[in-house]
Amino acid sequence: MIQARFITEETAIRVNEHAGTPTYVYDQKSLKKNAEEVLHFPNAFGLTPRFAMKAAPNANILRLFDKMGLSFDASSAFEVKRAMAAGISPSKISLSSQELPEDAGALLELGIEINACSLNQIIKIGKAAPGSKIGLRFNPGLGSGGTNKTNVGGPSSSFGIWHEDLLKVQDTIAQYHLKVIRIHTHIGSGSDPSVWQKVSNMSLDLVRKFPDVIALNLGGGYKVARMPDEIGTDLQKVGSPVKEAFISFKEETGRALSLEIEPGSYLVANACSILTKAQDMTSTGESGFDFIKADMGMTDLLRPSLYAAQHPIIAYPRQKTEKTKNFVVVGHCCESGDLVTPLPDDPEGIGTRELPEIEINDLLVIDGAGAYCSAMSTKNYNSFPEAAEVMLGLEGEIQTIRKRQKLEDIYKNEIQIEL
Protein backbone atom coordinates (compact mmCIF):
# COMPACT_ATOMS: atom_id res chain seq x y z
CA MET A 1 0.00 0.00 0.00
CA ILE A 2 1.23 3.52 -0.75
CA GLN A 3 2.66 5.87 1.86
CA ALA A 4 1.59 9.46 2.37
CA ARG A 5 4.00 12.04 0.98
CA PHE A 6 4.54 14.01 4.18
CA ILE A 7 1.57 13.53 6.50
CA THR A 8 2.64 10.70 8.78
CA GLU A 9 0.10 9.21 11.18
CA GLU A 10 1.58 11.33 13.96
CA THR A 11 1.26 14.51 11.84
CA ALA A 12 -2.30 13.58 10.85
CA ILE A 13 -3.28 13.30 14.52
CA ARG A 14 -1.64 16.64 15.36
CA VAL A 15 -3.28 18.46 12.43
CA ASN A 16 -6.63 17.01 13.45
CA GLU A 17 -6.12 18.31 17.00
CA HIS A 18 -4.99 21.71 15.72
CA ALA A 19 -7.51 22.40 12.98
CA GLY A 20 -10.00 19.52 12.70
CA THR A 21 -11.06 18.20 9.29
CA PRO A 22 -11.27 18.77 6.40
CA THR A 23 -8.01 20.74 6.25
CA TYR A 24 -5.51 21.47 3.50
CA VAL A 25 -1.99 20.84 4.79
CA TYR A 26 0.83 22.61 2.91
CA ASP A 27 4.38 21.38 3.45
CA GLN A 28 6.93 24.18 3.52
CA LYS A 29 9.84 21.83 2.84
CA SER A 30 8.24 20.55 -0.39
CA LEU A 31 7.27 24.06 -1.51
CA LYS A 32 10.87 25.21 -1.07
CA LYS A 33 12.33 22.19 -2.85
CA ASN A 34 10.02 22.70 -5.84
CA ALA A 35 10.85 26.40 -5.99
CA GLU A 36 14.60 25.63 -5.95
CA GLU A 37 14.14 23.26 -8.90
CA VAL A 38 12.20 25.87 -10.86
CA LEU A 39 14.84 28.53 -10.12
CA HIS A 40 17.43 26.20 -11.68
CA PHE A 41 15.55 25.64 -14.97
CA PRO A 42 18.14 25.49 -17.79
CA ASN A 43 18.52 28.81 -19.59
CA ALA A 44 21.03 30.54 -21.82
CA PHE A 45 20.51 34.28 -21.30
CA GLY A 46 18.57 34.73 -18.07
CA LEU A 47 15.44 33.31 -16.50
CA THR A 48 12.32 34.78 -14.90
CA PRO A 49 10.36 31.94 -13.30
CA ARG A 50 6.80 32.91 -12.39
CA PHE A 51 4.39 31.06 -10.13
CA ALA A 52 1.01 30.71 -11.88
CA MET A 53 -0.82 31.83 -8.77
CA LYS A 54 -4.24 30.57 -9.84
CA ALA A 55 -3.05 27.10 -8.77
CA ALA A 56 -2.82 28.09 -5.08
CA PRO A 57 -3.24 31.78 -4.26
CA ASN A 58 -2.96 31.81 -0.44
CA ALA A 59 -0.91 34.87 0.58
CA ASN A 60 1.58 32.74 2.52
CA ILE A 61 2.44 30.64 -0.52
CA LEU A 62 2.92 33.81 -2.57
CA ARG A 63 5.08 35.34 0.18
CA LEU A 64 7.24 32.23 0.50
CA PHE A 65 7.85 32.06 -3.27
CA ASP A 66 8.43 35.83 -3.39
CA LYS A 67 11.09 35.52 -0.72
CA MET A 68 12.76 32.75 -2.71
CA GLY A 69 12.98 34.88 -5.83
CA LEU A 70 10.04 33.77 -7.95
CA SER A 71 7.87 36.21 -9.90
CA PHE A 72 4.16 35.75 -10.52
CA ASP A 73 1.67 35.07 -13.30
CA ALA A 74 -1.85 36.35 -12.60
CA SER A 75 -4.84 35.10 -14.57
CA SER A 76 -7.18 38.00 -13.80
CA ALA A 77 -6.93 41.59 -12.62
CA PHE A 78 -8.40 40.36 -9.33
CA GLU A 79 -5.43 38.05 -8.91
CA VAL A 80 -3.10 40.97 -9.59
CA LYS A 81 -4.74 42.88 -6.74
CA ARG A 82 -4.72 39.81 -4.50
CA ALA A 83 -0.97 39.38 -5.03
CA MET A 84 -0.38 43.06 -4.31
CA ALA A 85 -2.47 42.78 -1.14
CA ALA A 86 -0.13 39.94 -0.08
CA GLY A 87 2.80 42.35 -0.48
CA ILE A 88 4.05 41.30 -3.92
CA SER A 89 5.68 44.14 -5.86
CA PRO A 90 3.74 45.02 -9.04
CA SER A 91 6.99 44.79 -11.00
CA LYS A 92 7.08 41.03 -10.28
CA ILE A 93 3.57 40.37 -11.63
CA SER A 94 2.50 39.66 -15.19
CA LEU A 95 -1.10 39.30 -16.28
CA SER A 96 -2.35 36.88 -18.94
CA SER A 97 -6.12 36.80 -18.74
CA GLN A 98 -9.16 35.64 -20.67
CA GLU A 99 -10.84 38.84 -19.44
CA LEU A 100 -8.87 42.05 -19.46
CA PRO A 101 -10.49 44.89 -17.47
CA GLU A 102 -11.23 48.24 -19.14
CA ASP A 103 -8.71 49.92 -16.80
CA ALA A 104 -5.75 48.02 -18.28
CA GLY A 105 -3.92 51.34 -18.47
CA ALA A 106 -4.03 51.68 -14.67
CA LEU A 107 -2.42 48.25 -14.31
CA LEU A 108 0.36 49.20 -16.73
CA GLU A 109 0.96 52.38 -14.77
CA LEU A 110 1.42 50.33 -11.61
CA GLY A 111 4.19 48.43 -13.38
CA ILE A 112 2.26 45.22 -14.10
CA GLU A 113 3.33 43.51 -17.31
CA ILE A 114 0.41 42.56 -19.53
CA ASN A 115 0.31 39.85 -22.16
CA ALA A 116 -2.53 40.62 -24.56
CA CYS A 117 -4.36 37.35 -25.11
CA SER A 118 -6.65 38.33 -28.00
CA LEU A 119 -6.87 40.89 -30.82
CA ASN A 120 -9.53 42.71 -28.85
CA GLN A 121 -7.20 42.95 -25.83
CA ILE A 122 -4.51 44.58 -27.99
CA ILE A 123 -7.06 47.19 -29.04
CA LYS A 124 -8.17 47.67 -25.41
CA ILE A 125 -4.58 48.31 -24.32
CA GLY A 126 -3.88 50.46 -27.36
CA LYS A 127 -6.87 52.69 -26.59
CA ALA A 128 -6.14 52.89 -22.85
CA ALA A 129 -2.39 53.38 -23.13
CA PRO A 130 -1.10 53.99 -26.66
CA GLY A 131 2.64 53.54 -27.01
CA SER A 132 2.89 50.95 -24.20
CA LYS A 133 5.22 47.99 -24.03
CA ILE A 134 3.23 44.77 -24.10
CA GLY A 135 3.51 41.03 -24.41
CA LEU A 136 1.44 38.91 -26.80
CA ARG A 137 0.07 35.50 -25.95
CA PHE A 138 -0.26 33.34 -29.04
CA ASN A 139 -1.99 30.07 -29.68
CA PRO A 140 0.70 28.52 -31.89
CA GLY A 141 -1.74 25.94 -33.28
CA LEU A 142 -0.44 23.05 -31.20
CA GLY A 143 -1.87 21.69 -27.98
CA SER A 144 -0.82 19.06 -25.54
CA GLY A 145 -3.00 19.09 -22.43
CA GLY A 146 -3.75 15.83 -20.60
CA THR A 147 -7.49 15.96 -21.36
CA ASN A 148 -9.82 18.13 -23.46
CA LYS A 149 -10.47 20.15 -20.32
CA THR A 150 -6.78 20.87 -19.77
CA ASN A 151 -5.78 21.40 -23.40
CA VAL A 152 -4.78 25.03 -23.84
CA GLY A 153 -3.46 25.15 -27.41
CA GLY A 154 -4.57 24.19 -30.94
CA PRO A 155 -7.76 24.90 -32.88
CA SER A 156 -10.08 23.76 -30.08
CA SER A 157 -8.62 26.22 -27.59
CA SER A 158 -9.71 29.87 -27.19
CA PHE A 159 -6.55 30.87 -25.32
CA GLY A 160 -4.28 33.39 -26.99
CA ILE A 161 -4.14 35.04 -30.40
CA TRP A 162 -4.55 32.53 -33.21
CA HIS A 163 -1.18 32.27 -34.99
CA GLU A 164 -2.71 32.91 -38.41
CA ASP A 165 -3.88 36.37 -37.27
CA LEU A 166 -0.34 37.72 -37.38
CA LEU A 167 -1.00 40.40 -40.02
CA LYS A 168 -3.99 41.75 -38.14
CA VAL A 169 -1.84 41.83 -35.00
CA GLN A 170 0.90 43.80 -36.73
CA ASP A 171 -1.62 46.32 -38.10
CA THR A 172 -3.15 46.89 -34.67
CA ILE A 173 0.25 47.21 -33.01
CA ALA A 174 1.26 49.84 -35.55
CA GLN A 175 -2.04 51.69 -35.21
CA TYR A 176 -1.58 52.22 -31.46
CA HIS A 177 2.24 52.51 -31.53
CA LEU A 178 2.57 49.57 -29.16
CA LYS A 179 5.93 47.93 -28.61
CA VAL A 180 5.90 44.13 -28.35
CA ILE A 181 8.62 43.06 -25.93
CA ARG A 182 7.47 39.58 -25.01
CA ILE A 183 5.99 36.58 -26.79
CA HIS A 184 4.01 34.16 -24.66
CA THR A 185 2.78 30.65 -25.42
CA HIS A 186 1.26 28.33 -22.84
CA ILE A 187 0.02 25.10 -24.36
CA GLY A 188 0.36 22.71 -21.41
CA SER A 189 3.32 20.87 -22.88
CA GLY A 190 3.58 18.06 -20.32
CA SER A 191 6.72 16.07 -19.59
CA ASP A 192 8.05 15.19 -23.06
CA PRO A 193 11.27 17.08 -23.96
CA SER A 194 10.54 16.75 -27.71
CA VAL A 195 7.23 18.60 -27.26
CA TRP A 196 9.02 21.40 -25.39
CA GLN A 197 11.57 21.58 -28.19
CA LYS A 198 8.82 21.86 -30.79
CA VAL A 199 6.98 24.51 -28.77
CA SER A 200 10.11 26.59 -28.26
CA ASN A 201 10.91 26.47 -31.97
CA MET A 202 7.36 27.48 -32.95
CA SER A 203 7.50 30.28 -30.39
CA LEU A 204 10.90 31.47 -31.61
CA ASP A 205 9.43 31.68 -35.12
CA LEU A 206 6.88 34.13 -33.70
CA VAL A 207 9.67 36.09 -32.01
CA ARG A 208 11.32 36.57 -35.45
CA LYS A 209 8.29 38.64 -36.52
CA PHE A 210 8.72 41.12 -33.64
CA PRO A 211 12.14 42.82 -33.57
CA ASP A 212 11.66 44.46 -30.14
CA VAL A 213 10.97 41.21 -28.29
CA ILE A 214 13.48 40.55 -25.49
CA ALA A 215 11.74 37.72 -23.61
CA LEU A 216 9.99 34.50 -24.53
CA ASN A 217 7.53 33.05 -22.03
CA LEU A 218 6.78 29.35 -22.54
CA GLY A 219 4.05 29.16 -19.90
CA GLY A 220 3.52 26.24 -17.54
CA GLY A 221 2.02 22.80 -17.90
CA TYR A 222 4.85 20.68 -16.50
CA LYS A 223 3.14 17.39 -15.78
CA VAL A 224 3.29 16.27 -12.16
CA ALA A 225 3.12 12.64 -11.03
CA ARG A 226 0.60 12.44 -8.22
CA MET A 227 0.04 8.67 -8.39
CA PRO A 228 2.99 6.27 -8.09
CA ASP A 229 2.53 5.00 -11.68
CA GLU A 230 2.41 8.46 -13.28
CA ILE A 231 5.42 10.08 -14.93
CA GLY A 232 6.36 13.59 -13.85
CA THR A 233 8.54 16.17 -15.56
CA ASP A 234 12.30 16.37 -15.17
CA LEU A 235 12.90 20.12 -15.53
CA GLN A 236 16.54 19.62 -16.48
CA LYS A 237 15.48 17.25 -19.30
CA VAL A 238 12.71 19.39 -20.78
CA GLY A 239 14.74 22.56 -20.30
CA SER A 240 17.92 21.54 -22.05
CA PRO A 241 16.54 21.49 -25.65
CA VAL A 242 14.89 24.84 -24.87
CA LYS A 243 18.24 26.27 -23.82
CA GLU A 244 19.83 24.90 -27.01
CA ALA A 245 17.13 26.52 -29.12
CA PHE A 246 17.77 29.92 -27.47
CA ILE A 247 21.50 29.57 -28.15
CA SER A 248 20.94 28.71 -31.85
CA PHE A 249 18.52 31.61 -32.13
CA LYS A 250 21.21 33.96 -30.82
CA GLU A 251 23.79 32.58 -33.26
CA GLU A 252 21.39 33.02 -36.13
CA THR A 253 19.84 36.42 -35.28
CA GLY A 254 22.18 38.03 -32.76
CA ARG A 255 19.28 38.29 -30.32
CA ALA A 256 19.83 36.99 -26.78
CA LEU A 257 16.37 36.34 -25.37
CA SER A 258 15.57 35.87 -21.73
CA LEU A 259 13.35 32.94 -20.84
CA GLU A 260 10.22 33.06 -18.72
CA ILE A 261 8.42 30.00 -17.42
CA GLU A 262 5.16 29.85 -15.48
CA PRO A 263 4.68 26.62 -13.58
CA GLY A 264 1.61 26.31 -11.37
CA SER A 265 1.11 22.60 -10.67
CA TYR A 266 4.81 21.82 -10.61
CA LEU A 267 5.38 24.14 -7.67
CA VAL A 268 2.46 23.16 -5.49
CA ALA A 269 0.61 19.99 -6.57
CA ASN A 270 2.46 17.54 -4.34
CA ALA A 271 3.22 20.06 -1.62
CA CYS A 272 -0.28 19.94 -0.13
CA SER A 273 -2.60 17.18 1.03
CA ILE A 274 -6.10 17.15 2.43
CA LEU A 275 -6.68 15.67 5.86
CA THR A 276 -10.22 14.30 6.05
CA LYS A 277 -12.29 11.83 8.07
CA ALA A 278 -14.42 8.88 7.06
CA GLN A 279 -17.60 10.40 8.47
CA ASP A 280 -19.83 7.55 7.29
CA MET A 281 -19.73 4.23 5.45
CA THR A 282 -22.24 2.17 3.53
CA SER A 283 -22.38 -0.90 1.33
CA THR A 284 -24.61 -1.75 -1.62
CA GLY A 285 -24.31 -5.49 -1.15
CA GLU A 286 -22.65 -8.42 -2.90
CA SER A 287 -22.83 -7.00 -6.41
CA GLY A 288 -22.38 -3.43 -5.28
CA PHE A 289 -19.66 -1.41 -3.60
CA ASP A 290 -18.29 -0.55 -0.17
CA PHE A 291 -18.38 3.21 0.21
CA ILE A 292 -16.44 5.55 2.45
CA LYS A 293 -18.10 8.97 2.81
CA ALA A 294 -15.41 11.53 3.52
CA ASP A 295 -16.09 14.81 5.33
CA MET A 296 -14.73 16.65 2.25
CA GLY A 297 -15.78 16.45 -1.38
CA MET A 298 -16.10 18.44 -4.58
CA THR A 299 -16.35 21.45 -2.26
CA ASP A 300 -12.62 20.99 -1.64
CA LEU A 301 -11.35 18.74 -4.44
CA LEU A 302 -13.11 19.05 -7.78
CA ARG A 303 -10.41 17.55 -10.00
CA PRO A 304 -11.64 13.92 -9.79
CA SER A 305 -15.18 14.93 -10.85
CA LEU A 306 -13.94 17.33 -13.51
CA TYR A 307 -11.00 15.47 -15.07
CA ALA A 308 -11.20 11.99 -13.51
CA ALA A 309 -7.97 13.01 -11.82
CA GLN A 310 -6.41 10.34 -9.63
CA HIS A 311 -5.26 11.32 -6.15
CA PRO A 312 -3.49 8.94 -3.75
CA ILE A 313 -5.54 8.10 -0.65
CA ILE A 314 -3.97 6.88 2.57
CA ALA A 315 -5.93 5.67 5.59
CA TYR A 316 -4.84 5.74 9.23
CA PRO A 317 -7.15 3.35 11.07
CA ARG A 318 -7.08 3.80 14.85
CA GLN A 319 -7.66 0.03 15.20
CA LYS A 320 -4.60 -1.48 13.47
CA THR A 321 -5.50 -4.17 10.95
CA GLU A 322 -3.87 -6.23 8.20
CA LYS A 323 -7.21 -6.62 6.44
CA THR A 324 -7.93 -4.52 3.37
CA LYS A 325 -10.95 -3.90 1.18
CA ASN A 326 -11.63 -2.18 -2.14
CA PHE A 327 -13.47 0.97 -1.22
CA VAL A 328 -15.20 3.64 -3.28
CA VAL A 329 -14.47 7.01 -1.67
CA VAL A 330 -17.16 9.65 -2.15
CA GLY A 331 -17.47 13.25 -1.02
CA HIS A 332 -20.06 14.77 1.31
CA CYS A 333 -22.23 16.50 -1.28
CA CYS A 334 -25.70 15.38 -2.34
CA GLU A 335 -24.47 14.83 -5.86
CA SER A 336 -23.63 11.47 -7.38
CA GLY A 337 -20.78 13.11 -9.30
CA ASP A 338 -19.03 13.86 -5.99
CA LEU A 339 -16.70 10.91 -6.42
CA VAL A 340 -13.12 10.99 -5.10
CA THR A 341 -12.20 7.72 -6.82
CA PRO A 342 -13.41 7.86 -10.44
CA LEU A 343 -11.99 5.44 -12.98
CA PRO A 344 -8.93 6.87 -14.70
CA ASP A 345 -10.06 8.83 -17.81
CA ASP A 346 -13.75 8.47 -16.90
CA PRO A 347 -15.18 10.93 -14.34
CA GLU A 348 -18.50 9.01 -14.39
CA GLY A 349 -16.98 5.58 -13.83
CA ILE A 350 -16.80 4.27 -10.28
CA GLY A 351 -13.28 3.27 -9.30
CA THR A 352 -12.12 1.63 -6.09
CA ARG A 353 -9.01 1.81 -3.92
CA GLU A 354 -7.57 -0.91 -1.76
CA LEU A 355 -7.44 0.50 1.76
CA PRO A 356 -7.22 -0.96 5.27
CA GLU A 357 -10.58 -1.92 6.74
CA ILE A 358 -11.21 1.39 8.43
CA GLU A 359 -14.02 2.51 10.72
CA ILE A 360 -16.10 5.65 10.90
CA ASN A 361 -14.07 8.65 12.16
CA ASP A 362 -10.71 7.25 11.05
CA LEU A 363 -8.43 9.77 9.36
CA LEU A 364 -7.67 9.77 5.63
CA VAL A 365 -5.04 11.69 3.70
CA ILE A 366 -5.59 12.73 0.09
CA ASP A 367 -2.27 13.58 -1.53
CA GLY A 368 -1.46 15.77 -4.52
CA ALA A 369 -4.02 18.39 -3.48
CA GLY A 370 -1.94 21.56 -3.79
CA ALA A 371 -2.79 22.74 -7.30
CA TYR A 372 -6.31 23.68 -8.41
CA CYS A 373 -7.92 22.19 -5.30
CA SER A 374 -8.40 24.85 -2.64
CA ALA A 375 -8.29 27.38 -5.49
CA MET A 376 -10.83 25.60 -7.69
CA SER A 377 -13.78 23.83 -6.18
CA THR A 378 -17.54 24.00 -5.86
CA LYS A 379 -16.99 26.02 -2.69
CA ASN A 380 -20.04 26.32 -0.41
CA TYR A 381 -22.18 23.87 -2.37
CA ASN A 382 -24.60 22.32 0.14
CA SER A 383 -23.46 25.26 2.33
CA PHE A 384 -20.36 23.42 3.49
CA PRO A 385 -17.92 26.06 4.75
CA GLU A 386 -14.55 26.54 3.07
CA ALA A 387 -11.99 24.22 4.70
CA ALA A 388 -9.11 25.47 6.83
CA GLU A 389 -5.56 25.65 5.48
CA VAL A 390 -2.47 24.99 7.59
CA MET A 391 1.25 25.12 6.88
CA LEU A 392 3.58 22.45 8.13
CA GLY A 393 6.82 24.24 9.00
CA LEU A 394 10.39 23.02 8.55
CA GLU A 395 10.43 21.62 12.11
CA GLY A 396 7.02 20.01 11.69
CA GLU A 397 5.21 22.83 13.47
CA ILE A 398 1.63 23.53 12.39
CA GLN A 399 0.33 27.03 11.72
CA THR A 400 -3.08 28.01 10.41
CA ILE A 401 -2.83 30.03 7.20
CA ARG A 402 -6.58 30.23 6.56
CA LYS A 403 -9.29 29.83 9.15
CA ARG A 404 -12.21 27.53 8.54
CA GLN A 405 -15.04 29.62 7.12
CA LYS A 406 -17.93 30.50 9.41
CA LEU A 407 -21.42 29.58 8.23
CA GLU A 408 -22.52 33.26 8.41
CA ASP A 409 -19.78 34.18 5.93
CA ILE A 410 -21.47 32.05 3.29
CA TYR A 411 -24.65 34.16 3.23
CA LYS A 412 -23.39 37.52 4.46
CA ASN A 413 -23.86 39.21 1.06
CA GLU A 414 -27.51 38.20 0.82
CA ILE A 415 -30.05 40.96 1.39
CA GLN A 416 -33.39 40.03 2.94
CA ILE A 417 -36.11 41.96 1.11
CA GLU A 418 -39.77 42.64 2.03
CA LEU A 419 -41.83 39.58 1.03
Ligand SMILES: *Cc1c(COP(=O)(O)O)cnc(C)c1O
Ligand atom coordinates in the same frame (compact mmCIF):
# COMPACT_ATOMS: atom_id res chain seq x y z
C1 LIG B 1 -2.66 28.03 -15.70
C2 LIG B 1 -1.53 28.69 -16.36
C3 LIG B 1 -0.22 28.31 -16.05
C4 LIG B 1 0.13 27.18 -15.12
O1 LIG B 1 -0.23 25.93 -15.63
P1 LIG B 1 0.21 24.59 -14.85
O2 LIG B 1 -0.35 23.51 -15.69
O3 LIG B 1 -0.40 24.66 -13.49
O4 LIG B 1 1.69 24.60 -14.78
C5 LIG B 1 0.79 29.04 -16.65
N1 LIG B 1 0.54 30.06 -17.51
C6 LIG B 1 -0.71 30.42 -17.83
C7 LIG B 1 -0.94 31.53 -18.77
C8 LIG B 1 -1.79 29.74 -17.28
O5 LIG B 1 -3.03 30.09 -17.61
